[in-house]
Amino acid sequence: MSRNSELFERACKTIPGGVNSPVRAFRSVGGTPRFIKRANGPYVWDEDDAKYIDYVGSWGPAILGHAHPEVIKAVQEAAVNGLSFGAPTEGEILIAEAICERIPSMEKVRLVSSGTEATMSAIRLARGATGRSKIIKFEGCYHGHADSLLVKAGSGMLTFGNPTSSGVPLEFIQHTLVLDFNDLQAVETAFTEYGKEIACVIVEPVAGNMNLVKPKAGFLEGLRKLCSDHGALLIFDEVMTGFRVGPQGVQGLTGVTPDITTLAKVIGGGMPVGAFGGRADVMEHIAPVGAVYQAGTLSGNPVAVAAGLTTLRLLSEPGFYDRLAEQSKKLVQGLTERAGSAGVLFAADSIGGMFGLYFSLEVPTSFEEVSAADVDLFRRFFHEMLERGVYFAPSAFEAGFVSSTHDDEVIQATLDAAEIAFSRLV
Numbered sequence: 001m002s003r004n005s006e007l008f009e010r011a012c013k014t015i016p017g018g019v020n021s022p023v024r025a026f027r028s029v030g031g032t033p034r035f036i037k038r039a040n041g042p043y044v045w046d047e048d049d050a051k052y053i054d055y056v057g058s059w060g061p062a063i064l065g066h067a068h069p070e071v072i073k074a075v076q077e078a079a080v081n082g083l084s085f086g087a088p089t090e091g092e093i094l095i096a097e098a099i100c101e102r103i104p105s106m107e108k109v110r111l112v113s114s115g116t117e118a119t120m121s122a123i124r125l126a127r128g129a130t131g132r133s134k135i136i137k138f139e140g141c142y143h144g145h146a147d148s149l150l151v152k153a154g155s156g157m158l159t160f161g162n163p164t165s166s167g168v169p170l171e172f173i174q175h176t177l178v179l180d181f182n183d184l185q186a187v188e189t190a191f192t193e194y195g196k197e198i199a200c201v202i203v204e205p206v207a208g209n210m211n212l213v214k215p216k217a218g219f220l221e222g223l224r225k226l227c228s229d230h231g232a233l234l235i236f237d238e239v240m241t242g243f244r245v246g247p248q249g250v251q252g253l254t255g256v257t258p259d260i261t262t263l264a265k266v267i268g269g270g271m272p273v274g275a276f277g278g279r280a281d282v283m284e285h286i287a288p289v290g291a292v293y294q295a296g297t298l299s300g301n302p303v304a305v306a307a308g309l310t311t312l313r314l315l316s317e318p319g320f321y322d323r324l325a326e327q328s329k330k331l332v333q334g335l336t337e338r339a340g341s342a343g344v345l346f347a348a349d350s351i352g353g354m355f356g357l358y359f360s361l362e363v364p365t366s367f368e369e370v371s372a373a374d375v376d377l378f379r380r381f382f383h384e385m386l387e388r389g390v391y392f393a394p395s396a397f398e399a400g401f402v403s404s405t406h407d408d409e410v411i412q413a414t415l416d417a418a419e420i421a422f423s424r425l426v
């Protein structure tokens, strides 16, 4: 029996489903999850000593590749001075300054320990600042697992949604309106109906939790205008896209400025760090200055902040994002060519260090189109690639991630594996 299988069996005895986050369990692709022993650069090694080129990158944070020597050194140096104090530290100022400097719409920022905390707090802040209750989110966008955000669309466009999780009472989501991503008309209708009651619109400005779906031209601009016209706040959930698609996230690429931004993943460099921030006048509603309560025992943890700060510093090297985007492009173009030669229905897209693979004719623009992809074909492709030492996300509905250590040689090895994998799908 493989050690991965042994460990998984053992894990299932004390950990529900054997994992601490559901997608890790390989449920949607089948098979045994790989237990990772160590990682370096673009590679991870499992407990059976198999080596994989990794395109999960801890679901986004590992933008510098795994175990970057400078990040590891920063963590080691910080740890020697104590792991947590529950009192302010200079490092927290430095990372706040680094974030606000890089993302100008974030005039003030509060640190938390996860993306879920960041979005949950941002929603509370938007409600507190506007004195309104209703929020708009989009089907297929994921904003962490806070109760009011675990919602899918109801039966009609302007009906409020249904919980996507057991344990979330209907009453908790009665203020959450779920609309279609890229459907600006629906948002307009919602504002016409409920304008004065809507506290905020929260959106992944490039959606990365229903595979990768880019905003159509005018969608984000339209959200901005509708929010401004109706006194609602626009929240960009850039937990995934922040410092991933470019130096200023999607807002830097599109020029659309949100009122509140949420971050996590990359800003922790692999350690638990999240953040929400925005207009100073909005952020002043947060305790201890304002009446919106928000707190955290480990918020701004000195070791995590050291990893994040070092990561942000390394990301600001000139040309970093151009190179990253270039490597992602080489990957998706190479995959598309090889799928084409093999006669597999396939499309792919990328933005910065993020990419999407679709077993469909075209790059999707909506949740509906994403959902129509050939999941069974993805499952087979996933396992063909895994067998050949390439680790893609174990789900057809997740984005993939390239790091600065995915050099030409690594991309080429991936494409060589893909050539065989695609040929075996037909």
Ligand SMILES: *Cc1c(COP(=O)(O)O)cnc(C)c1O
Residues within 6 Å of the ligand: 113, 114, 115, 116, 117, 119, 142, 143, 144, 145, 204, 208, 209, 237, 238, 239, 240, 264, 265, 274
């Ligand atoms: C990952 C993610 C979250 C949740 O972050 P966690 O750190 O897993 O709680 C929220 N929003 C988006 C867009 C994400 O990609």
